[in-house]
Amino acid sequence: MKRKILIVEDEPSMSRGLKDNLEFEGYEVDVADNGASGLNMILTHPYALIVMDVMMPEMSGLDVCKNVREAGIAVPIILLTAKSEEIDKVVGLELGADDYITKPFSLREFLARIKAVLRRNPDVNIKEGEGFRIGKLALDFNRYTAQDSNGVVKMSHKEYAILKYLFQHKNEIISRTDLLENVWGYEETPTTRTVDNFIVKLRHKIEDDPNNPKIILTVHGTGYTLIQ
Incomplete structure (x- = not known):
């Protein structure tokens, strides 16, 4: 099964280029052109990885990242930023991002970061919607959700x-x-x-x-x- 990646990027040329190259590498790719749309897709679809711009209309990548983590979804997130200030990188990592790439970047660096993050978050060979119980927790490894007898566990x-x-x-x-x-x-x-x-x-x-x-x-x- 191909691993599915979501690109959240408001620049059409950038998202198209990233999508084409990831598909060439064998990934399945969805695209959202703003933060609000991207958040909705993350909350309703299972992804192996999110690649997301920081500066976007309607909702920034940092806000999306914060909302995703507060929802208890642990999907890996790589942030793309045109800024080089250290504070942006620190805030992104504190909000739960797994990595960041500063624009402009080379295709080689981009693909290497993708592979490194996915290597640290390997797929479990289970069907979509199939859940597992580990002790008190009921887990869905595709949707990155966990529940116990009292409800959602963050x-x-x-x-x-x-x-x-x-x-x-x-x-x-x-x-x-x-x-x-x-x-x-x-x-x-x-x-x-x-x-x-x-x-x-x-x-x-x-x-x-x-x-x-x-x-x-x-x-x-x-x-x-x-x-x-």
């Missing part, structure tokens, strides 16, 4: 990425280094303690007794394993 994109990666390798021992390389990537510099902190948060969301976990188990001296 998860950060990193929490979702970790759980998704562990689920893809369920019953295997996954080292902290594996998680750092495949969830955070090489350009970020978290520590193994960061991984441990995220595991603690996840246990509170999926385990009946987080202090005596039965699903995400610690493999002392190595890492973790998800029992399913």
Whole structure:
């Protein structure tokens, strides 16, 4: 199955060029020409990745990103910006973006960033609409949603990425280094303690007794394993 990418870009020539090149690389691509339309598509369709301009009419890319994360959707987001100010990049990452690219950029850089983000967020081989239960959570890995008996459970994109990666390798021992390389990537510099902190948060969301976990188990001296 082709991985589906949404481009949210108000410049027709830019969106057309990105769409053509991504389709040439084998991706399925949808396009939205403003932030409000893009947000609606993200909320109603499953995507493997969102590529989104920051400066757009009706709703900025930063506002879209904020709304997507507040809705509990952890789909990876790459922001495109014509500005080089550090504050734009920091704000974007704080709102939950996974990466940013400053215009103008080369096609080679663009495709490399796409592949890097998707590599950190690999697909689970499930049909659209098919859900899974992990402990207290009912998850839809295509729509990036999670619910427990009380309703929607909000998860950060990193929490979702970790759980998704562990689920893809369920019953295997996954080292902290594996998680750092495949969830955070090489350009970020978290520590193994960061991984441990995220595991603690996840246990509170999926385990009946987080202090005596039965699903995400610690493999002392190595890492973790998800029992399913």
